[in-house]
Amino acid sequence: MEPTDADARLTDLEIKASFAEDLLDTLNEIVARQQAQIDRLTTELSTLRNQMPTADGAPIFRSLRDELPPHY
Template sequence: MSDARLTDLEIRLAWQEDLLRTLEETLHAQQTRVGELETFCRQLTERLRALQDGHDPTPDDGPPPHY
């Protein structure tokens, strides 16, 4: 195998390793965000169910300031 071909393969491998690392970081960030959104969705669902049942899970801060 010639030096030029070996160098070309090494360059391609370096680019692929960098791309793979970037994709892994992106996937990890997306998975983290999906987890956060699932938690948020679950909380909203629980709150909506509580409101439908007539129980507001948020504390009552008293009357609005214009009273």
């Protein structure tokens, strides 16, 4: 039996759908890893903020420009 044009088109669509499904799975894994990393960084940032010295209950923000290296 000779494959028809419709059969070839259907096969092409099935191949494209398979690649699209694989790509979607890969992107899903990447998004899940990124969200886990964002969650870890958010937790770390919160921990660092809690370690900052405070004055009168308000955090003290200093600029790195205020801290000159010893050779100046």
